[in-house]
Amino acid sequence: MKRSKRESSAPSCATLCDVKPGEDACITLVEGALDPVVRRRLGALGFREGEQVTCLRRAPMGSPILFRVCGAEVCLRKEQARSVRVAEQTPEPVAAAS
Amino acid sequence: MSCHGSTESGVGVLEGTVEVALLGSPNTGKSSLFNRLTGLSAATGNYPGVTVTRSRGTARTPSGSVTVTDLPGTYSLEPASPDEEVVLDHLEGRLESDAAPDALLVVLDSTTLFRSLGLCAEALALGHPTAVVLTMVDELRARGGDVDVTALSRALGVPVVETVAHRGRGIEDVRELLDAAASWPVALIPPPCDDDAQLRGWIRSVLDSARYRVPGSSVATSRIDRVLLHPVWGSLVFLAVMFGFFQVIFTVAAPIQDAVQGVFDHWGELAATNLGSGFFADFVGTALIGGVGGVLVFLPQIMLLYLMISVLEAVGYMSRAAFLMDRIMARSGLDGRAFVAMLSSTACAVPGIMATRTMPSSRDRIATIMSAPLMTCSARLPVYLVLIALLVPDDARLGPFSMQGAALFAMYLLGGLASLTVARVFKATLLRRGALPFYLEMPPYRLPTLRGILRAVWVPVWMFVRKVGTIILVVTAVLWVLINFPAREAETARMDEAAAQSYVMENSFAGAAGKAVEPVFEPLGFDWRVDIGLIGSFAAREVFVSTMGQVAAAEDPEDPGDALRQLTHTHGPHQGAQVFTAPTIVALMLFFAFAMQCVSTLATMRRETNSWKWPALAVAYMFVLAYGTAWLGHWITGLVIS
Ligand SMILES: Nc1nc2c(ncn2[C@@H]2O[C@H](COP(=O)(O)OP(=O)(O)O)[C@@H](O)[C@H]2O)c(=O)[nH]1
Ligand SMILES: [Mg+2]
Numbered sequence: 017m018k019r020s021k022r023e024s025s026a027p028s029c030a031t032l033c034d035v036k037p038g039e040d041a042c043i044t045l046v047e048g049a050l051d052p053v054v055r056r057r058l059g060a061l062g063f064r065e066g067e068q069v070t071c072l073r074r075a076p077m078g079s080p081i082l083f084r085v086c087g088a089e090v091c092l093r094k095e096q097a098r099s100v101r102v103a104e105q106t107p108e109p110v111a112a113a114s
Numbered sequence: 115m116s117c118h119g120s121t122e123s124g125v126g127v128l129e130g131t132v133e134v135a136l137l138g139s140p141n142t143g144k145s146s147l148f149n150r151l152t153g154l155s156a157a158t159g160n161y162p163g164v165t166v167t168r169s170r171g172t173a174r175t176p177s178g179s180v181t182v183t184d185l186p187g188t189y190s191l192e193p194a195s196p197d198e199e200v201v202l203d204h205l206e207g208r209l210e211s212d213a214a215p216d217a218l219l220v221v222l223d224s225t226t227l228f229r230s231l232g233l234c235a236e237a238l239a240l241g242h243p244t245a246v247v248l249t250m251v252d253e254l255r256a257r258g259g260d261v262d263v264t265a266l267s268r269a270l271g272v273p274v275v276e277t278v279a280h281r282g283r284g285i286e287d288v289r290e291l292l293d294a295a296a297s298w299p300v301a302l303i304p305p306p307c308d309d310d311a312q313l314r315g316w317i318r319s320v321l322d323s324a325r326y327r328v329p330g331s332s333v334a335t336s337r338i339d340r341v342l343l344h345p346v347w348g349s350l351v352f353l354a355v356m357f358g359f360f361q362v363i364f365t366v367a368a369p370i371q372d373a374v375q376g377v378f379d380h381w382g383e384l385a386a387t388n389l390g391s392g393f394f395a396d397f398v399g400t401a402l403i404g405g406v407g408g409v410l411v412f413l414p415q416i417m418l419l420y421l422m423i424s425v426l427e428a429v430g431y432m433s434r435a436a437f438l439m440d441r442i443m444a445r446s447g448l449d450g451r452a453f454v455a456m457l458s459s460t461a462c463a464v465p466g467i468m469a470t471r472t473m474p475s476s477r478d479r480i481a482t483i484m485s486a487p488l489m490t491c492s493a494r495l496p497v498y499l500v501l502i503a504l505l506v507p508d509d510a511r512l513g514p515f516s517m518q519g520a521a522l523f524a525m526y527l528l529g530g531l532a533s534l535t536v537a538r539v540f541k542a543t544l545l546r547r548g549a550l551p552f553y554l555e556m557p558p559y560r561l562p563t564l565r566g567i568l569r570a571v572w573v574p575v576w577m578f579v580r581k582v583g584t585i586i587l588v589v590t591a592v593l594w595v596l597i598n599f600p601a602r603e604a605e606t607a608r609m610d611e612a613a614a615q616s617y618v619m620e621n622s623f624a625g626a627a628g629k630a631v632e633p634v635f636e637p638l639g640f641d642w643r644v645d646i647g648l649i650g651s652f653a654a655r656e657v658f659v660s661t662m663g664q665v666a667a668a669e670d671p672e673d674p675g676d677a678l679r680q681l682t683h684t685h686g687p688h689q690g691a692q693v694f695t696a697p698t699i700v701a702l703m704l705f706f707a708f709a710m711q712c713v714s715t716l717a718t719m720r721r722e723t724n725s726w727k728w729p730a731l732a733v734a735y736m737f738v739l740a741y742g743t744a745w746l747g748h749w750i751t752g753l754v755i756s
Binding site: 054057058060061064065066072074075076079080082084086087088089090091095096 | 192223437440553555
């Protein structure tokens, strides 16, 4: 969204955009400043707070980015990925559902 | 409960049957289920967003029948795009053509229940009698997942059955379920949909009690994607797929086409020997066999085109293409979804334009609608094939590839680049706006079913045959009359047959019309006979081919194949010179590439944008583009060959 957080942003405010292919992360916040329709749609696609996400790969030239969330593979452009805050996952495989 | 649209399944829609709506996310198997239940042919594909309109049909149940409606896929009941609005409007009975459903059949992809139960919750909250069908249970179990259907049913409070929709497994259970559609339960306590955290909690508890085990990612899919989505290999494969696509149209279809052509030539000879001469014989020989038959010989190519598109769609490659192309589409201000709409437009702009309904932004939609008709559609194919055959010798090779195939690929590339450029211009001027959310689901690769592919090919091919039998036949017949009358019997009494034919054509009504517009197209090198074809092609592009067929048959009834090449200007400064020179052929191809010559596309544009403004603008800009580039092409080709 903002120019300032371009490439390597501080881990405290990491977004989906910073998750590297092969890494997991947990969604902490879907930015509220977002258009409510976009916010809800991201939620319906599985990008909800508390959900676990894996980054699978990036398209040529870095965007879109393919994620695995809620058992489905969904891709988002960088711009949307930036509006989803995440906490990097420390290896702690206590997935609730299995 | 309205009653219309009889079905091919042999069971008419009965007055007073129960209306059931199929609700589900895109690509969950709703259309496959619908087709199995009703025997009708809704389009299916492994690309999110294939069903853009709703279809209705009757499903037989053990003790009667119910009416089922297949709705477009939706991720949520909060619409973000026009086709999702259709879903909500249908559920609330706001569409005048059909009544509100009496019951909801929620179709859920069992491999993504953590997500799709969100939609299920919204559906339950509507308070209709509801039941749930789980699809893809084969993939669920193959990937190590599992679900207890009985427990899920208990947790949701509504009946649940599991199916493998596209293979028809479990369909009988669905029929049994449908039997009692009117008495399906209504959720007693509506699930909490308004609060994200509560909804998540609800989903978790439901799936816990159903002992749901999340499937792992598909091993085959991630292996294939490692190559097909690789920045370098993936892009190379993509280009190879696109190039191969057009090579196949030439190299595989050519022998089949020759065989069909042979049959028509044989009929032409039969007609010539058995019907004698006279108007009827001429009508059969030139208008029916030379004209309409000349269009019908392209059936193999059109079939192949649809076959390849439906295979790409069914295996799941379309989404990958959209993924790879998104960055390039972004340059035109659009996104990967627009790429799929444009790729479908290579079959026909009408479904391409309809496919834009999955796009959330109305500005992106209109920009795509305005540029999609520039994609090379299957109606341009016969015209290009005829013209390329005149321009490029058929034994010319480009390395291992046929030069004709490469020329055709170039025409498709041109159409693609032109529509991207036009979209960009529209987005930068009339439809300016910032970036919009882009999301796209990547389904696992799936083996297409023979049934699904046959259906996807058969429906458009049948439509092509119908088009040939109706509009193209009528326009060709009208043109035949205009070309052959007035009869000029007195003037031609002492000429030989070929001279008489040319004389009649030159002095016919059509000849007068062609000559009237000749000055307009003179700079492009077209003569009045080409102009007749051009006028006819505004009804349907293929009419150009049938008209040239008639012209050729009139010029040289013995060898119509070669007659076009030999055609010479009858008067004016170029009298006696060949008409179909390289510059003229190039100009013609460019004209056909850019001109808006399709009534159905205009009608679809009007319907989808709800205004005459956009179709009118499309006609205008495309004509300017067509004339301008044709003129340039004529000039440049002239310079190059001289
Ligand atoms: N493995 C598997 N594939 C399915 C099943 N149902 C549908 N498919 C495939 O999934 C794709 C999407 O199906 P479709 O009926 O078009 O889904 P819709 O978008 O919900 O209408 C097609 O390629 C189908 O062949 C199923 O139960 N199992
Ligand atoms: Mg469908």
